Amino acid sequence: MLDSRRLRTFREVVVTGSFTAAARSLGYTQPAVTQQIRALEREAGVPLFTRNGRRMRLTEAGEILARHTQVILGTLNDAQQQLQAWTRLRAGRVRVCAFPSANATLIPEVVAALLAEHPAVRVELQEAEPPESVHRLLAGECDIALSFSYPGQRADPPSELVEIDLLEDLLVVLLPTGHPLARRRVVRLADLHQARWVAGCSRCRANFLHLCAEEGFDPDIVFTTDDNLALQSLVAAGVGVAVAPSLVLSFLNHRQVVGRAIEPNVRRRISAQVLREHLPLPAIELVLQGLRSATAVRSGC
Missing domain, CATH: 3.40.190.290 (D-Maltodextrin-Binding Protein; domain 2)
Structure with a gap:
């Protein structure tokens, strides 16, 4: 099993080109970086670097690992972000990322209603146009994304998301x-x-x-x-x-x-997106219900 901390050190050596530069970037000592890379090579069972003058050159095995390291670390980061989001949502804190005109109209109505009826729920606001808001949702940086699309622009959401039509x-x-x-x-x-x-x-x-x-x-x-x-x-x-x-x-x-x-x-078309596994959480449902109510009034429903 490859250690994620050593993989981060490995990536920094690849990016900076030397153990010394990686140590400076990470705030480690150079011997500590050397030790972590040697431990990673023992885990991998093959050498990952050869020395080329003052710089380190990847071996073929190192090239293979380098191609996968960014994906591995990105996936670990996304998992950590989503776990933190789950904990925050259980405590009643919901991060909503919406486009400017929604933040100026729909969101104030929703937040006001929540403060009046469910004061324990806290909404934290972010602002981004689509598709950036959906990218933030997938990365675990927000819990609900509000986005819009025009005729001909709509695409099916990723399988891990649920999309709710609003207005x-x-x-x-x-x-x-x-x-x-x-x-x-x-x-x-x-x-x-x-x-x-x-x-x-x-x-x-x-x-x-x-x-x-x-x-x-x-x-x-x-x-x-x-x-x-x-x-x-x-x-x-x-x-x-x-x-x-x-x-x-x-x-x-x-x-x-x-x-x-x-x-x-x-x-x-205005819609809300949420991670499928977060849909049953009470804080998410309360915010979604508030969005449905605010948009129903505007659509005359």
């Missing part, structure tokens, strides 16, 4: 109040083919470009930002117009900006 969020166009089309209730996207545009995150931007291509034009994108408040300010200042999810309308801070429905009608 279909209608897209709107944000216009300065003085814009000629601001008086309409519904704006055709094609009618804005000559407009300057402010675009959002990479996933939103990809969907927007696809919509414009379907309508027969290539948009003039003059600015991009992941910050919803900055996007509103840019529209209010007349820099450009923007397509945004209707959740943004809940925190429109500029009187100089209006949101209007667009044609073609497009919705993004």
Whole structure:
């Protein structure tokens, strides 16, 4: 059985190229690194390094082990993170990673309801766009991931995850109040083919470009930002117009900006993901139930 501590030392020698550099990086003495590598070679039953001047060169067996070491250590780290998550969840602490517009709208409602009805449950918030939020969930860095997808972007979740559909969020166009089309209730996207545009995150931007291509034009994108408040300010200042999810309308801070429905009608799908083995835990179920309630109100259910 290969010792994980020795594998970490082995990886550091491979990365740094010498026992001395690995010792400096790990905060060990050079003899301690030498001792650990020799012990690992005894466990493996073969030499792992040969000396090439002042640097160490991997043997063929060392090359084989090096290819597997990153995966082994990564898997061990993920297991440790998920075990820690399990312990934390049993104590009623839930880490939620959500995209900005959800953190500004859905999450405050959920947290407020939990504090009122279940004060022992604590929610810790993180912010990331998908797919980064799902990657954090798989790595054990959060317990629930909120993500969204547009038509044609949806993919089946990994087998270890459960996905819960929450809401279909209608897209709107944000216009300065003085814009000629601001008086309409519904704006055709094609009618804005000559407009300057402010675009959002990479996933939103990809969907927007696809919509414009379907309508027969290539948009003039003059600015991009992941910050919803900055996007509103840019529209209010007349820099450009923007397509945004209707959740943004809940925190429109500029009187100089209006949101209007667009044609073609497009919705993004909002969902929550959780590790399958965490689904039965009471703290997880309480947060998921809060998300279902908050989104049911918005969808009119």
